[in-house]
């Protein structure tokens with residue numbers, strides 16, 4: 001049985017589903033499952049971590065951790081890990097996880113498999129599959145030697161386990177020396193969207209340059225809302241000012257792996273595919289039957305988004321109602 005540590009991620013007082021996936025994978029493989037919970041005033045979240053498989057929660061509370069910063073997070077995680085002899089450390093491959101985990105790995109002298117889409121924890125050895133060359137190939141990685149093994153894992157890659165609300169965890173209050181930080185986050189300015197983030201959502205409906213205006217994205221929002229999904233966009237749509245950068249999917253945007261990805265009027269440039277090709281089911285709508293997006297799509301509709309997307313919304317609405 002290995003000692004597996006999961007760095008919990010939370011925002012606005014809520015834990016991210018991707019954290020539950022990692023805890024569930026560790027617990028299901030029968031390992032000693034630890035969670036590291038950082039922040040200020042976040043002790044209540046420890047209970048929920050236990051429901052998803054954490055047996056021990058290492059809680060570090062400090063004003064410097066109230067707002068996320070890579071520097072403070074990395075220091076705090078390392079201070080927990082140093083005294084705990086972990087075998088494996090896992091975090092979500094979110095903008096946050098991909099930011100602080102390389103620092104943690106460097107300080108621990110450990111290897112890091114980033115952006116994994118599959119992990120195996122059998123026998124306490126971490127083996128993972130991760131996309132390379134912008135998703136054109138998948139490599140299998142294993143760790144050699146006896147050091148600590150680390151990975152960041154894409155959201156939706158492992159599936160969220162059923163919570164067991166009868167489970168409790170031992171809370172280990174830890175402290176970290178966070179003096180001498182070189183940076184301080186003063187404020188986080190949030191966007192106005194009430195929809196789920198593209199990296200977390202199990203359904204993403206994305207639009208491209210072909211939407212022609214920010215207003216036309218309303219029809220993409222409508223479909224996303226019927227499905228309870230997130231709205232994504234190609235870089236061309238973002239560069240044109242139709243959507244904020246936080247919605248951009250791709251190499252220089254966010255990497256998503258939802259159960260369903262609907263690409264509306266997106267050509268499927270390699271940089272876009274890099275951010276979404278591991279989605280479980282891909283639906284593409286495009287007037288050009290030769291568009292590269294159809295090469296990765298499970299279902300393709302050759303046609304005009306302005307005619308098809310509103311019809312799709314109606315059909316989805318009917319299905320939802322019944």
Ligand SMILES: Cc1cc2nc3c(=O)[nH]c(=O)nc-3n(C[C@H](O)[C@H](O)[C@H](O)COP(=O)(O)OP(=O)(O)OC[C@H]3O[C@@H](n4cnc5c(N)ncnc54)[C@H](O)[C@@H]3O)c2cc1C
Nearest residue numbers: 208209210234235236250251252253265267271272287305
């Ligand atoms: C370094 C670098 C990084 C990049 N990073 C990213 C990234 O992170 N994400 C990203 O998306 N791109 C990225 N790009 C840009 C990428 O190369 C493409 O330019 C971009 O993805 C194109 O966006 P698009 O598909 O919306 O637009 P277009 O390529 O213009 O495609 C529009 C598509 O819509 C179809 N269409 C037009 N009208 C309709 C209609 N009425 N109904 C249905 N279909 C219609 C067309 O047939 C076409 O296929 C990057 C590029 C570089 C160089």
